[in-house]
Amino acid sequence: MSITTILQHSLTGISLGGAYGLIAIGYTLVYGILRLINFAHGDIFMMAGYFMIFSLASFPWPIAIVVTLLITVLMGIAIERVAYKPLRSSPRMSIMISAIGVSYLLQNLATYLFTAIPRGYPEIPLLKRIFRVGELSASLVTLLTPVLTIVLVALLMILVNKTKTGMAMRAASKDFETAKLMGININRVITVTFAIGSLLAGIGSILYFTDRMSVTPFSGTLPGLKCFVAAVFGGIGNIPGAVIGGFFIGIVETLLVALGYSTFSDAFTFVLLIVMLLVKPTGLFGEKTMEKV
Amino acid sequence: MKRIAVFLVIALLACQFVFAGGSTESKSGEKEIIIGVFEPQTGENGGGGYQEVLGMRYANKVYPTVQINGETYKVRLIEADNKSDKTEAVTAAQSLISSGASVILGSYGSGVSIAAGDIFLDNEVPAIGASCTNPQVTFGNDYYFRVCFLDPFQGTVMANFAWQDGAKKAAVITQLGDDYSSGLGNFFKRAFVDLGGNVVSEQQFQTNTTDFKSILTNIKATNPDVIFAPSSIATAPLIIKQARELGITAKIMAGDTWENSSIIENAGSSAEGVVLSTFFDDADPATDEAAKFIKGFKPYLVENNQPDIIPAVSALGYDSYLVALKAIEAANSTKGPAIRDALVDVAVEGVTGKIVFDQNGDADKDLAFIKVIENGQFKFLKTVSVL
Numbered sequence: 001m002s003i004t005t006i007l008q009h010s011l012t013g014i015s016l017g018g019a020y021g022l023i024a025i026g027y028t029l030v031y032g033i034l035r036l037i038n039f040a041h042g043d044i045f046m047m048a049g050y051f052m053i054f055s056l057a058s059f060p061w062p063i064a065i066v067v068t069l070l071i072t073v074l075m076g077i078a079i080e081r082v083a084y085k086p087l088r089s090s091p092r093m094s095i096m097i098s099a100i101g102v103s104y105l106l107q108n109l110a111t112y113l114f115t116a117i118p119r120g121y122p123e124i125p126l127l128k129r130i131f132r133v134g135e136l137s138a139s140l141v142t143l144l145t146p147v148l149t150i151v152l153v154a155l156l157m158i159l160v161n162k163t164k165t166g167m168a169m170r171a172a173s174k175d176f177e178t179a180k181l182m183g184i185n186i187n188r189v190i191t192v193t194f195a196i197g198s199l200l201a202g203i204g205s206i207l208y209f210t211d212r213m214s215v216t217p218f219s220g221t222l223p224g225l226k227c228f229v230a231a232v233f234g235g236i237g238n239i240p241g242a243v244i245g246g247f248f249i250g251i252v253e254t255l256l257v258a259l260g261y262s263t264f265s266d267a268f269t270f271v272l273l274i275v276m277l278l279v280k281p282t283g284l285f286g287e288k289t290m291e292k293v
Numbered sequence: 294m295k296r297i298a299v300f301l302v303i304a305l306l307a308c309q310f311v312f313a314g315g316s317t318e319s320k321s322g323e324k325e326i327i328i329g330v331f332e333p334q335t336g337e338n339g340g341g342g343y344q345e346v347l348g349m350r351y352a353n354k355v356y357p358t359v360q361i362n363g364e365t366y367k368v369r370l371i372e373a374d375n376k377s378d379k380t381e382a383v384t385a386a387q388s389l390i391s392s393g394a395s396v397i398l399g400s401y402g403s404g405v406s407i408a409a410g411d412i413f414l415d416n417e418v419p420a421i422g423a424s425c426t427n428p429q430v431t432f433g434n435d436y437y438f439r440v441c442f443l444d445p446f447q448g449t450v451m452a453n454f455a456w457q458d459g460a461k462k463a464a465v466i467t468q469l470g471d472d473y474s475s476g477l478g479n480f481f482k483r484a485f486v487d488l489g490g491n492v493v494s495e496q497q498f499q500t501n502t503t504d505f506k507s508i509l510t511n512i513k514a515t516n517p518d519v520i521f522a523p524s525s526i527a528t529a530p531l532i533i534k535q536a537r538e539l540g541i542t543a544k545i546m547a548g549d550t551w552e553n554s555s556i557i558e559n560a561g562s563s564a565e566g567v568v569l570s571t572f573f574d575d576a577d578p579a580t581d582e583a584a585k586f587i588k589g590f591k592p593y594l595v596e597n598n599q600p601d602i603i604p605a606v607s608a609l610g611y612d613s614y615l616v617a618l619k620a621i622e623a624a625n626s627t628k629g630p631a632i633r634d635a636l637v638d639v640a641v642e643g644v645t646g647k648i649v650f651d652q653n654g655d656a657d658k659d660l661a662f663i664k665v666i667e668n669g670q671f672k673f674l675k676t677v678s679v680l
Contacts, residue, residue: 005514008539012506116335118527120559130538137540212503213531213559222501257507262497263469 004135009258010251011138015211017250018146021243022204023227024234025156026197032173032237033193035092039099040079042224043106044198048072048205049121049215050114056122069202076198077191085187110217118214127210145207146247152200153243160239165192173237222266226253229273235286244284324366326359326627328617329373329394331386331409331420332401336377337500337525340555341606342401344599345423346372348610349398351593356614359621366627368618375400379408386412394418395627396617401606403427403444404472410434419633421617423609424549424572427476431654436629438636438654440612440643441572442661444473447548448480450570450661450677451521455546456488460518464494464543466508466532468524471500477523477548493517502528505535513541523548530559537563544568554600557669565668570661573605573645574673583644586611602671605645605662612643 023045030038051071055064083102087095127141160166171179172189180186208223209215230249234241249269256265276283330349333342349370358365371392373385382400386409389397397413397420400406406425413420414436422430422439426447431437455463463485467478475497482492493515496508509532512520520543522532529551536545545567552571557564578584586608591601616639621627624635641648648656663674 002514005510008510008513009507012504012510016504111335115339117339120530120555123561128538130540132540135540137538139538213534214503214527216501216527218501219503254507258511260496260511262499262502262508266499 005258007136008138009254011136011142013251013254014247015138015142015145015250016254017247018149019204019208019211019246020223020227020230020250021149021246022152022200022207023223024230024242024246025153025239026201027228027231028234028236028239028242029193029197031231033169033176033190034084034088034095036084036095036099037228038197039096039224040083040102040106041197041201042220042222042227043103043110044072044076044079044220045201045205045208045224046215046217046220047075047106047110048202049209049219050110050119051202052206052209053119053122053215056124061124061126065206068206069199072202072205073195073198076194076201080190080194085190107217107221114217116217118216121209121213121215123213124210139211141207141210145211148203148207149243149246152203153239156196156200156239159196165189169193226269229269229276232273233276233283235283238283238285241283241285324361324364325369326361326366326621327369327371327392327394328353328614329371329389329392329397329418331373331375331382331389331397331399331405333377333405334372334374336381337527338377338402340526341424341550341553341604342375342377342399344553344604345399345401345606345610347594347597347599348423348590348607348612349614351590351607352611352614354593355589356618359618361621361627362625375405375409377402377405379404382406382408383412385409390416390418395629396421396621396632398610398613398617399423400425402473403430403476406430406437407472410437413437416629417633418629419620419636421613421636423613424606425473426549427472429472429476434654436633438616438650438656440616440645440648440656441549441609442658443655444477444548445480446659447570447661448477448482449484450663451546451548452481452484452488452490454568454570454663454677455485455519455521455544456490458519458544460490460544462491462493462515462517462519464496464512464515464517464520465492466496466498466505466512466520466522466524468528469497469499471524473548473550474523474525478521481521481523498528503531505532506539509536509539509541512536512543513539517543519544519546521546523550526550526553526555529553529556530564533560533567534563549605552605552664552671554602554604554671557666557671564666567666568663568674569665570663570677571605572662573603573608574662574664575603576673578644579646580642580644582615582642583608586644608644612641612645612648615643616641616648 026041051068055067083098084095129140168184168189230245231242234245253265332346353370373389375382375385382405401424403425406422407429414434419436424441426444428443465478468474494512547569549571551569575587594601619641620632620635620639624631651657659678661677664671665674
């Protein structure tokens with residue numbers, strides 16, 4: 001394998017990893033605060049793909065992106081209000097089952113509305129501009145994805161660590177009940193969490209689909225599951241951990257295909273999940289928490 | 294309240310049984326014969342399957358009746374969606390059998406046809422494939438026929454074309470677990486090597502893959518003259534676009550599935566220069582039936598919100614219906630075994646040429662049309678016949 005081939009593969013892997021990282025944050029944030037694995041997250045990502053197809057058909061691309069992200073955020077908040085909020089005091093398992101229900105609902109709704117035939121993802125000419133350095137060739141979106149991921153994570157870390165909202169989020173994730181007693185508006189915190197998670201899923205969706213160009217109602221399932229694994233790998237509840245997990249899975253997956261083991265690339269991700277849960281259930285950077293009785 | 298609901302459900306179920314039984318006599322006393330349409334209308338091959346169904350529906354509109362024993366029978370099409378899935382295919386096939394179909398048409402996609410083949414054989418209902426090109430569909434199955442050419446032929450045609458075009462090194466991309474893709478890829482490889490060419494890279498991908506960059510990067514490193522990538526309509530634009538994005542300039546070629554305008558729509562200018570083989574060319578009607586078909590089918594496509602470019606699979610769908618009708622007439626019966634025996638000797642002037650079956654049940658065809666994508670359209674390049 002020549003050096004350009006290796007570089008080309010690394011570029012693909014890092015770019016895929018960046019998109020995974022953005023989605024993984026959504027899982028980690030929600031888990032950190034609600035102790036809920038939001039199984040519908042991958043489908044929010046898929047729906048964002050469809051929103052972009054339709055909004056780009058009627059607006060120029062900068063407005064279309066804003067519209068898409070806005071609708072995605074609203075959908076994320078609405079799902080929380082309708083499907084999770086009424087169950088907040090019920091056993092944790094009920095919310096999780098509700099999340100699985102929402103996931104199937106979104107998939108089938110998309111099949112009903114848009115049919116299962118793949119839709120071509122529209123092209124944003126700027127993002128698709130192709131750069132060539134010697135034998136190396138990549139579109140702008142491939143280069144932009146990892147950069148944007150790191151910038152967004154840095155912003156998110158500032159939000160969580162330096163602002164009042166962030167402080168409220170941290171408090172809620174430490175102890176839900178006590179945070180409530182201290183006068184934190186818990187509903188607002190949760191809404192903000194879902195808004196941020198959906199926003200990042202929306203951005204991830206634009207980057208991911210611009211590079212891959214077709215959306216089906218099931219496009220969100222596999223990336224969703226992989227990003228969940230990424231979040232567990234990095235230590236669920238830990239934001240930089242989720243991003244590093246995303247990069248790791250994206251790069252290893254690309255590497256396996258590059259070496260000719262495309263049959264095992266998906267299997268690897270899930271073997272990783274099992275090994276991680278057996279060896280280090282708290283993930284790479286997860287904190288060891290005491291079980292509250 | 295609950296009791297009423299239960300009663301209603303039972304009543305509905307009973308109704309279904311009563312109506313399902315009546316396969317030859319409709320309410321108005323008119324005689325009726327059922328032809329089952331076994332095609333994918335959703336899933337990976339949903340788009341192509343739908344185009345094939347349109348050809349059959351149109352044929353049914355043009356020839357709505359058939360003569361059996363001097364009596365006029367109305368032909369009713371019953372459609373079952375096999376969802377491009379081998380497990381669903383079995384269910385769909387069984388539902389067609391139980392609805393009393395005398396003949397089955399389909400399917401788009403060889404994998405689902407192979408999966409359902411035994412059901413048709415066991416129930417002695419003849420099936421006529423329209424565009425399933427894998428040899429295994431009809432091989433060893435006395436009740437499966439088909440109106441299109443086969444993959445060994447198609448693979449050889451494409452290998453010959455590549456060789457004559459000056460290609461020495463080829464790369465092959467196939468889909469894991471897909472009988473059409475891996476079969477055709479293998480036949481191409483064999484023929485190309487026999488001609489003296491060199492297959493420098495063989496890559497495989499999983500169903501629903503959307504990221505082909507890694508395998509394309511591997512291919513780029515081997516610097517082939519052509520890439521042969523038989524695959525579904527859904528994957529085609531992804532492969533084409535990502536290859537061009539990576540700076541691969543090799544000629545991209547594929548089989549009959551790629552003759553679909555949605556590929557040009559989705560791949561845009563990257564699709565220019567893509568070469569494929571197909572069954573039919575509307576600029577050059579082979580028979581009178583073809584001329585008639587081209588004239589009538591274009592408005593029918595527009596009626597159904599499709600672009601007015603005739604897909605080859607629609608022409609084959611139409612032909613499979615004609616063959617079925619001719620066989621029913623020759624058999625003078627609605628019974629499966631009789632129709633099967635008639636199919637062996639049937640000869641039809643179809644849209645895609647003259648159709649007679651060999652002892653395997655395959656149409657005796659030795660002509661393929663090579664087309665190239667130019668200025669956003671499929672342009673006829675030449676016909677190739679082998680043997």
